[in-house]
Amino acid sequence: MNIDVSISAREDVPFWLAYGTPVFTVVAALAVSAIALVALGVNPVAAYALMFFETATSTFGITETLIKAVPLILTGLAVYVPLRAGLWNIGAEGQLYVGGIAGTWIGLNVGLPAIALVPLAFLGAAVAGAIWAGIPGWLKARWDVNEIITTLLLTFVAIQLTNYVVRGPMQGGAGNFPVSAMLPTAAQLPTILGTGVHVGLVLAVLVVIGTYVLVNKTRFGFEVTFVGSNPEAAEQAGMSIYRVYLYVFVLAGAFAGFAGVSEIAGVQARLRPDFSPGYGFTAIPIALLGRNGAFRVMLAALFFALLFVGGSSMEVNFGVPAALVDVIQALIILFLITAEFIKSYKVDVRMERERSKQPTGQVEEV
Numbered sequence: 001m002n003i004d005v006s007i008s009a010r011e012d013v014p015f016w017l018a019y020g021t022p023v024f025t026v027v028a029a030l031a032v033s034a035i036a037l038v039a040l041g042v043n044p045v046a047a048y049a050l051m052f053f054e055t056a057t058s059t060f061g062i063t064e065t066l067i068k069a070v071p072l073i074l075t076g077l078a079v080y081v082p083l084r085a086g087l088w089n090i091g092a093e094g095q096l097y098v099g100g101i102a103g104t105w106i107g108l109n110v111g112l113p114a115i116a117l118v119p120l121a122f123l124g125a126a127v128a129g130a131i132w133a134g135i136p137g138w139l140k141a142r143w144d145v146n147e148i149i150t151t152l153l154l155t156f157v158a159i160q161l162t163n164y165v166v167r168g169p170m171q172g173g174a175g176n177f178p179v180s181a182m183l184p185t186a187a188q189l190p191t192i193l194g195t196g197v198h199v200g201l202v203l204a205v206l207v208v209i210g211t212y213v214l215v216n217k218t219r220f221g222f223e224v225t226f227v228g229s230n231p232e233a234a235e236q237a238g239m240s241i242y243r244v245y246l247y248v249f250v251l252a253g254a255f256a257g258f259a260g261v262s263e264i265a266g267v268q269a270r271l272r273p274d275f276s277p278g279y280g281f282t283a284i285p286i287a288l289l290g291r292n293g294a295f296r297v298m299l300a301a302l303f304f305a306l307l308f309v310g311g312s313s314m315e316v317n318f319g320v321p322a323a324l325v326d327v328i329q330a331l332i333i334l335f336l337i338t339a340e341f342i343k344s345y346k347v348d349v350r351m352e353r354e355r356s357k358q359p360t361g362q363v364e365e366v
Helices: 015-039 044-057 059-084 092-109 114-143 147-165 200-217 219-229 231-236 241-268 279-289 294-318 323-344
Strands: 002-009 345-352 363-365
Touching: 015 044, 015 279, 015 294, 015 323, 044 059, 044 294, 059 092, 059 200, 059 219, 059 241, 059 279, 059 294, 092 114, 092 147, 092 241, 092 279, 114 147, 114 241, 200 219, 200 241, 200 294, 219 231, 219 241, 231 241, 241 279, 279 294, 279 323, 294 323, 323 345
Parallel strands: none
Antiparallel strands: 002 345, 345 363
């Protein structure tokens, strides 16, 4: 039996495939991860019920999920905005770190009341993140330097810079622990009506709304999408690719800077060398899942926040390794890549039987 496989570009994507990809991706990743749970002797149905249903219906689970969603939403948008322009911001984690450094320094060294100090800390974090992301944006716009490499390398620089400042100029507190001094009360974020969720969530939602308006309702947003679809045609139409590339990275860096200071001022209360558990890297699958809109990025961030909180509960109750959550993230990325390929190309498989067995040479199409 001869098998012939042909790949051709799709002229149009079916409705169910275009809009169902995120759901299919998550379901497939969870289904494959269930095999690992079975191998560990854990009932997948019970584990997933604890991870999602019980976490999403308990007060503690909802509170923790919303708290973790704040940096995930902001860093997800930091990857999403350049993605609209056809660029990859792999360095949201580094931009988050420099934002945390800048916001902490302002909180510790500027004596103002909370109503002025908190906005100033967020502004400083946004500027620091924007500058950090603006460097690879400028290199890409000016000399077409690969933004994936520059953003990733600058991330490692930012992490080591954080390690240095908490062991050097910004080290505080008792003993030789590599942490900064505690932020004063005026520099810490208050909670929303005593819910335990800090007001950074309000900022994250406002940033989502602002991003939606910017991308879908403004001339600049149209240019970003146009450049991302066809940069050559955009340039011929008189659009400045240099400006678009630079601005989307500056905006992305500001969002990631917000994420850094919100995590410090809202949760940690002091700068630590490893205050981020990888929010900026998790932002990549979040942006891929929600690439069709800012509100979808927010929903994807909420899902991953639920995954983190529920994964911790599953680890405690079932003895599941913490790495399983990383496995689920990796599977989501792999299935997303596969889904994008299927959305772009149609695969035809033809099986032709041997002539000795089927003289007519019948061809069966699958």
